[in-house]
Amino acid sequence: MDEYTLASHYYLLLDALPEHVFVFSEQGQYLEVFGGQDNHTQFDCKAYVGQYLHDVMPLKSAELFLSYIQQAIKKNKTVIVNYHFNNDTMIRFPDDIEPPKELWFEGIIKPLAERYHDQKTVLWTARNITQRHYLEKQLKALSETxxxxxxxxxxxxxxxxxxxxxxxxxxxxxxxxxxxxxxxxxxxxxxxxxxxxxxxxxxxxxxxxxxxxxxxxxxxxxxxxxxxxxxxxxxxxxxxxxxxxxxxxxxxxxxxxxxxxxxxxxxxxxxxxxxxxxxxxxxxxxxxxxxxxxxxxxxxxxxxxxxxxxxxxxx
Ligand SMILES: Nc1nc2c(ncn2[C@@H]2O[C@H](COP(=O)(O)OP(=O)(O)OP(=O)(O)O)[C@@H](O)[C@H]2O)c(=O)[nH]1
Structure with a gap:
């Protein structure tokens, strides 16, 4: 395979990942977006590339996400977080798609060795755990009732x-x-x-x-x-x-x-x-x-x- 074919081969593989995978700069800019077709958000987050967290979600959520990124970079360690979007904190959806009332995710944020325009970067894998969250909530209620x-x-x-x-x-x-x-x-x-x-x-x-x-x-x-x-x-x-x-x-x-x-x-x-x-x-x-x-x-x-x-x- 020549270099170009190899690159597009790996790109296709990355984009087939079931979870959303993002590369963020330490300032919270979306540098790359892959995968996520099985994530039930029903839209392609590639439209975010080049934008900042603050452009695509309310301030409160953006600040929280940025703090996760900076935490992973500062500790130079993978950080695992659970987060959710609701009416007040929902990420921006395309106009033609009705956002769900709630979305729950598990985020795995790993610092990368690769720099972008002299900025540190992280790889952020987002797994949609909304169904699991509801099931856990239901089980908890059952176990307490x-x-x-x-x-x-x-x-x-x-x-x-x-x-x-x-x-x-x-x-x-x-x-x-x-x-x-x-x-x-x-x-x-x-x-x-x-x-x-x-x-x-x-x-x-x-x-x-x-x-x-x-x-x-x-x-x-x-x-x-x-x-x-x-x-x-x-x-x-x-x-x-x-x-x-x-x-x-x-x-x-x-x-x-x-x-x-x-x-x-x-x-x-x-x-x-x-x-x-x-x-x-x-x-x-x-x-x-x-x-x-x-x-x-x-x-x-x-x-x-x-x-x-x-x-x-x-x-
Ligand atoms: N129908 C029903 N009976 C139950 C349940 N759990 C316990 N019991 C019964 O409750 C009864 C409790 O009786 P006792 O502890 O002797 O008390 P009591 O007849 O209320 O008498 P005092 O407390 O002294 O006024 C027992 O016959 C148990 O089998 C339940 O979920 N449903």
Whole structure:
């Protein structure tokens, strides 16, 4: 092969690469663009050659991309980044192509030995990972969600509790924890069947969701046991909310196959404390108070206190 044929052979090979491959100068100028036909952006980025990042995308995105390029050059190392374009940050599309709402990419940015007009250069490979991103998001949501009720499962709730505790230690705003258990739930399963039991669990979930605020976190810890993190709520405020919830459940039966099932719940309350060593300690206190509600006859709210369990009249 002569030199020209060889060059065009390699060019064709490079341009057949499934990912977009860019050569950028350290100033963010597009020097070369190859490949990307399988990248689902539906247009050929070769039109960018000669232009700068700032010409083809909003300032915020261009600055970010430039910082990645400069990072790779400064460290003289390959840098791998995930980035995304949305409505505000979308790269410029040709007029005849409707840009998608979102695009996610993995960028591999490798410094090159080759200089261009005395400027350093990088090779930037962009893999479209939008589908993978949505799949990961879906899997994450599934792994955090209780299948029956759609609220946080135990693992996700414990994560939320851990994060809330970190926030509490920073800003010391009151945070209360409510533990809730459906009373004599086994008898619902035994007398009406498991599906009726499931309907009761969903019913209680809905009443909890109607009672708490958006900032609060509701989780199903297992079986017929729930927990709620009450943000910015001291014990008095938590008690008022818990009493409302207790009353709501007791007065709004679950309708199962056109028949009402009477449901009550027992609640235990405690608050976050600076001196706690672990987030589990507040759960133990609220759980203790919840068992007090059970022992005192159920359909009750109890507050944990170190010396005695606060006792409150039945609602
Ligand atoms: N329908 C249904 N039942 C469940 C589920 N998870 C656990 N259970 C049942 O929940 C029942 C819990 O019963 P217990 O722990 O004895 O408590 P209880 O009958 O509510 O009695 P108290 O808590 O003392 O008022 C058991 O029969 C479990 O099999 C579920 O997802 N669906």
């Amino acid at each position: 209780d299948e029956l009720t759609g609220v946080l499962n135990r693992r996700a709730f414990m994560n939320a509790l851990y994060n809330k505790r970190q926030q509490f230690l920073r800003d010391t705003q009151d945070v209360s924890l409510l533990m809730l258990d459906i009373d004599r739930f086994k008898s619902v399963n035994d007398s009406l069947g498991h599906q009726a039991g499931d309907a009761v669990i969903k019913h209680v979930t809905e009443l909890c969701q109607q009672t708490i605020r958006q900032v609060d976190s509701l989780g199903r810890l297992g079986g017929e046991e729930f927990a709620i993190i009450l943000h910015d709520a001291n014990l008095d405020q938590a008690y008022q909310l818990a009493s409302r919830l207790c009353q709501r459940v007791a007065t709004q039966p679950c309708i199962w196959q056109q028949q009402p099932i009477k449901v009550t719940i027992s609640i235990g309350l405690s608050t976050f404390k600076i001196e706690d060593k672990t987030p589990e300690q507040v759960i133990q206190r609220a759980d203790h108070a919840m068992y007090t509600s059970k022992h005192l006859g159920r359909n009750l709210v109890s507050i944990f206190s170190p010396n005695h369990q606060g006792q409150f009249p039945k609602i």
